[in-house]
Amino acid sequence: MTTSPSEHGAPPGSTGDDPPCDLAVVGAGPAGLAAAVTAAGLGLNVMLLDAGERPGGQYYRHPAPGLRAARPQALHHHWHVFARLERRLRAHTTTGRLRHLPGHHVWTVLPEQPAETRQSAPAPAPVWRLHAVADEGPGAGSEDGGESPVTVRAHTVLLATGAYERQLPFPGWTLPGVVGAGGAQAMLKSGLVLPGRRTVVAGSGPLLLAVAAALAAAGGTVPAVVEAADYPSYAHRPAALLRNPGKLAEGAAHGATLLRHGVRLLTRHAVTAAHGTARVQAVTVERLDRDWRPLPGSARRIPCDALATGHGLVPQLELATALGCATLRTADGTPALDLDGEQRTSVPGVWSAGETGGIGGAELALAEGELAAYSVARALRGTRLPPRAAVLRGRRDRLRAFGEAMATVHRPGVGWTAWLDDATHVCRCEEVPAGAIREAAGELGARDARTVKLLTRAGMGWCQGRMCGPAVACLAGAEPAPDRRPLSCPVPLGHLAALPGAGPPAQAPPPPQPPAPADR
Amino acid sequence: MPTGNPRGPLDAVIVGAGVVGAACAHYASRAGLAVAVVDRGSVAGGTTGAGEGNLLVSDKEAGPELDLALLSTRLWRELADDLPPEAEYEPKGGLVVAPDETALGALRDFAAAQRKAGVETHEVPSHALHDLEPHLAPGLAGGFHYPQDAQVQPARAAAQLLASARRSGAVVHLGEEVTGFLAHPDGTLRGVRTPHRELHAPAVVNATGTWAGDLARLAGTHLPVHPRRGFVLVTEPLPRVVRHKVYAADYISDVASGSADLQSSAVVEGTPAGPVLIGATRERVGFDRTLSAEALRRLAHQAAALFPVLAGVRAIRTYHGFRPYLPDHLPAIGPDPRVPGLFHACGHEGAGIGLAPATGLLTAAVLTGDQPALDLRPFRPERFDQAGAAQ
């Protein structure tokens, strides 16, 4: 339906006409939650929007209520931190200082300005419009898949949109039973469901150990953790590691869990193929050289009924890049936001915290979110930064250095493409095989992921390249470019048609009857 | 990457590997010329990659641009047979609909003039519109069917044209920007310079689209090409709900001048892969890359007004590009008398995909010294100079 949001009982302040709130936070993960409750505590009017139904983001996943008692402690090292945040969220919600809008996917953030001033663009805009697609709860009585348009106006914006998992494809990665490492962890945390009985955990990055430990602790068998990087190379960055004893303890805890369950850790190895017909039945594991090229003759098979795989996380930047926020490249080649000492982006009025500034973990996200809130309050109210800000900044710098050290170690080697055969689908949505991408990047003259996409449709499907983007860029011989997705999620045309605007009146078109999805 | 016969002397250097540069390379090398193509980015990395691929005669009033479009229509049909199917050529036809009798009357006059110029078009009465487009909104006054309107996938078409040129011996240098020109003492061009090499040739073709004004300046002359932004909306994949290229014609009468103009709204069309394309808006805002909610609102509104079923369909993507725009809406094609050795093939605004083959064929004729298939005077590059304009 394209009715105005207020007709769907959206909270006051969230329609295009209500006065703007002080701060709109996008993302209710550790960073966004910390920012929102801190800002509300400082007396700001805050709106917290998240696509998910429950606060917590990637890290704090909620077990289904009935399973609460059985929650393995290993899954949440800092559950008490989250519990405290959630209490503060509830308290501020009760006073009306903070409004949490779950199930709201923000598809764009735009400066609000009269059309005439567009020519001289760069002047800082005092008000932002956040356009969201809101899930309607059951019984909302809507016919178009239960979505309504919501616009939130705000004086400042904090983008805490987190990250998504990087996948590097290999033959067989589309088989049932092959799941993302993050997905496996999420399944476990929210439903206590194991992806299989024997789950190989493979890819690269510190999260593999966490995932394997969680699977083992929950009663699954993990025949091996297969890590493409070389852990001993951590030894080359002792400073960053030693300044982060907490992180080391976390790693050691996972290590101890793995040891206790007899899990093998194979470093500088990769799963280069998954085998099976209806479901994965085994994987091929090969030794890698420094560039992640498989070493001939090193292949062996490991039987399993599931594979949890991931190659680190990639910051989710599309809202920020659409606003023109400057980016930089982190140590693993991934773009992240360029933020200053107070979490400000290069666009005045827009802050960011958490994984958007580079992958660094939940503790860093919490520190940055809180720091950002102090900075926003200072900008809006002219208050001074409290002494705590210096503490947070120190913590942030230390954890950022740790994150960079990790990114250096786990940076994907250029040789990984050697384990792709031409028939392997790289883009799952559009079923584009590696061979087609190689042809586009070779004889057809594509030199970047965008042109490969235009020539092959890789990245044009439902996920808009979140799954294949890094891999396609690599095959095109380019560093991954910052995300550009002017629509962060699918938006019904009826919502777009009903956007407030100049020109001919935007009458809501008649109730739609969407045709069935294409049969391709 | 460069292939072909790099050692022989070059007849021409083509700057720009968009659809226009690729078409120039295709026709020039087919005519036996030794050409090199240089682009600072990828093939189709400029506006071609942001275009929609409508090959329209329906929207062009009788005149030089329509003549160019009609020539191109024939050439695209030939190319469809010569190039691999990846170019996705589809002669699907266009349907222009009129919301009311006034608009229909204007459309009738417009079509009559087009018919005289060689366009094939048939009036479709109101009751027959739904035979052509079952999901069209009710209550439209009628429309005109244009069987010659067709479609290609622009980036693929450009890549295939360039690949074909390469097979005929063209050399392609991608990722190299032309940073300077080489000239004889008398000012006649003798090639271009990139950070990696000098390319020597008696002719340089400016096919740099929206950036053609910059390249002209580099060559010491002037061409007022400016960007004109356009947004396109792409829906989720759908079964075939839209069969033709469909758009509405609204009649706007300018009482003061008495001139009639045709204002066209968003073109709605299906694609072989399933998504429906809705585009495009037109605004002159320089190279502003920020999303315009107003542009999206209009596109969505116009599309849902034509096809009510689309209101509940989701847009999964939007993109924008900057059309190469010249003040009189006509491209610049042919030699630049102010800089001997410089040729232009640029400034096609919102029709460069459609007009590329004709532009390539005419450019090849000019380079070989043959008689061009069309009169090039309306497209002469110097027409914006004081003197040029007065002629």
Ligand SMILES: Cc1cc2nc3c(=O)[nH]c(=O)nc-3n(C[C@H](O)[C@H](O)[C@H](O)COP(=O)(O)OP(=O)(O)OC[C@H]3O[C@@H](n4cnc5c(N)ncnc54)[C@H](O)[C@@H]3O)c2cc1C
């Ligand atoms: C499998 C896995 C295991 C991990 N294990 C550990 C660990 O052991 N230790 C550790 O320190 N860290 C761990 N992490 C990392 C930790 O989850 C992150 O560091 C932390 O969640 C980052 O917080 P964030 O607030 O930046 O982002 P996230 O937690 O990712 O939250 C981002 C939120 O933004 C929302 N969002 C994004 N875009 C939009 C939009 N357009 N509109 C509305 N909402 C949007 C998302 O729904 C999400 O809720 C793990 C991560 C994963 C995936």
Ligand SMILES: Cc1cc2nc3c(=O)[nH]c(=O)nc-3n(C[C@H](O)[C@H](O)[C@H](O)COP(=O)(O)OP(=O)(O)OC[C@H]3O[C@@H](n4cnc5c(N)ncnc54)[C@H](O)[C@@H]3O)c2cc1C
């Ligand atoms: C939203 C939108 C929709 C459109 N829809 C249609 C449509 O349906 N039908 C249609 O016919 N047209 C359409 N167009 C217009 C069409 O896309 C353009 O007219 C056409 O692509 C122009 O092609 P070109 O080759 O001249 O320019 P481009 O494709 O821009 O190519 C120019 C090339 O020159 C290169 N270059 C520039 N300077 C240098 C230098 N100094 N050295 C080296 N290389 C350089 C650039 O990298 C670029 O690749 C649309 C345009 C837009 C924006």
